[in-house]
Amino acid sequence: MKLFDVYPLNPIEIVTASGSTVWDANGDEYLDLYGGHAVISIGHTHPHYVKRLTDQLNKVAFYSNSVIISLQQELAEKLGKLSGKSDFQLFLCNSGAEANENALKLASFYNNRKKIIAFKGGFHGRTSLAVAATDNPKIIAAVNQTDNVTFLPFNDEQALEDTFKAFGHEISSVIIEGIQGVGGIREASKSFLQKIRTLCDQYNAVYIADSVQCGYGRTGNFYAHDYAGIEADVYSMAKGMGNGFPIGAIAISPKFKPWHGELGTTFGGNHLACAAALAVLEVMEKDNLMKNAQEVGDYLISELKKFEKITDVRGRGLMIGIDLPDEYSHVKKDLLFKHRIFTGEAKPNVIRLLPALNITKAHADQFLEALSKELKA
Numbered sequence: 363m364k365l366f367d368v369y370p371l372n373p374i375e376i377v378t379a380s381g382s383t384v385w386d387a388n389g390d391e392y393l394d395l396y397g398g399h400a401v402i403s404i405g406h407t408h409p410h411y412v413k414r415l416t417d418q419l420n421k422v423a424f425y426s427n428s429v430i431i432s433l434q435q436e437l438a439e440k441l442g443k444l445s446g447k448s449d450f451q452l453f454l455c456n457s458g459a460e461a462n463e464n465a466l467k468l469a470s471f472y473n474n475r476k477k478i479i480a481f482k483g484g485f486h487g488r489t490s491l492a493v494a495a496t497d498n499p500k501i502i503a504a505v506n507q508t509d510n511v512t513f514l515p516f517n518d519e520q521a522l523e524d525t526f527k528a529f530g531h532e533i534s535s536v537i538i539e540g541i542q543g544v545g546g547i548r549e550a551s552k553s554f555l556q557k558i559r560t561l562c563d564q565y566n567a568v569y570i571a572d573s574v575q576c577g578y579g580r581t582g583n584f585y586a587h588d589y590a591g592i593e594a595d596v597y598s599m600a601k602g603m604g605n606g607f608p609i610g611a612i613a614i615s616p617k618f619k620p621w622h623g624e625l626g627t628t629f630g631g632n633h634l635a636c637a638a639a640l641a642v643l644e645v646m647e648k649d650n651l652m653k654n655a656q657e658v659g660d661y662l663i664s665e666l667k668k669f670e671k672i673t674d675v676r677g678r679g680l681m682i683g684i685d686l687p688d689e690y691s692h693v694k695k696d697l698l699f700k701h702r703i704f705t706g707e708a709k710p711n712v713i714r715l716l717p718a719l720n721i722t723k724a725h726a727d728q729f730l731e732a733l734s735k736e737l738k739a
């Protein structure tokens with residue numbers, strides 16, 4: 363059987379990894395500033411992570427949600443503490459799309475409404491509702507199409523107000539990334555997020571903070587939305603949560619009262635996934651990784667702003683977008699194949715940095731030096 367060929371691949375096979383270094387099958391070493399797409403949060407093969415997962419694997423890897431899994435409660439407590447939302451409730455699932463799917467469904471159960479507000483440039487995943495709320499017609503199949511989603515321009519407060527005025531009492535939820543990732547590292551303004559909060563309160567709509575990419579400490583805050591000084595009703599998360607072990611979740615405001623059967627999953631919250639997620643939070647707390655993300659991120663952003671050829675630098679913490687002029691469209695590939703540095707990309711010609719939260723200033727300097735060579739060339 364062949365693989366279903368949906369991914370454009372770089373001709374590199376990574377066979378070992380440690381921290382922010384990965385090695386390919388030829389033994390060549392790379393600096394990983396991509397983190398496998400914002401997934402590697404505490405570094406590859408972190409010893410505490412490996413030990414916690416190995417120990418768990420030797421005890422029990424999986425049992426279904428028909429029995430008590432105390433690791434889930436342990437995870438909920440730790441996550442509540444680190445995110446500053448101890449009064450929220452946790453529902454565990456397996457991916458970012460599934461987290462958003464459940465968030466949108468939960469909102470609709472809550473207010474018994476159908477309409478969703480999403481934003482141009484947004485990405486929320488590839489399952490039915492999550493993809494319908496994603497601004498990319500190419501990945502929305504006919505079966506996913508729905509009139510229930512309205513796309514508004516990002517950061518346009520007037521359009522938001524007008525929409526709520528027109529049919530606010532039909533709106534079930536507003537879903538928004540604190541910083542658009544796939545959309546090219548575009549930050550929601552503080553006042554825009556505050557406006558969403560106010561209008562959702564006024565119309566009893568649910569504010570869903572998609573934190574799948576911008577959350578989990580990446581920006582220096584636990585959730586990127588925290589920056590605006592507001593609290594969402596539901597936070598979805600996934601990528602950095604398991605440092606590569608598939609796990610997703612929604613953190614749910616206390617105002618939602620659950621009922622048995624409302625949400626569910628076979629694999630979500632299994633023993634191994636919880637052990638992985640706990641190991642991540644333990645390392646984040648012990649090594650103060652949110653602070654590191656902010657400090658190294660601030661350093662990178664301020665240094666990048668000094669480059670003449672870079673047309674814009676956006677983002678916060680370790681979620682950084684670098685705009686390059688068209689004639690430098692080769693730079694991302696050159697960083698990978700000449701300098702052996704993994705970075706991410708977004709269209710048009712944006713380099714995305716999404717490294718582990720414990721990268722060092724020396725890693726940042728290695729990247730800045732390579733970029734400087736490419737932009738001089």
Ligand SMILES: Cc1ncc(COP(=O)(O)O)c(C=O)c1O
Pocket residue numbers: 457458459460462485486487488539543544572573574575576600601
């Ligand atoms: C903001 C955001 N939401 C949701 C998703 C979907 O996550 P997953 O690929 O785990 O389903 C992604 C993935 O890139 C994302 O960036």
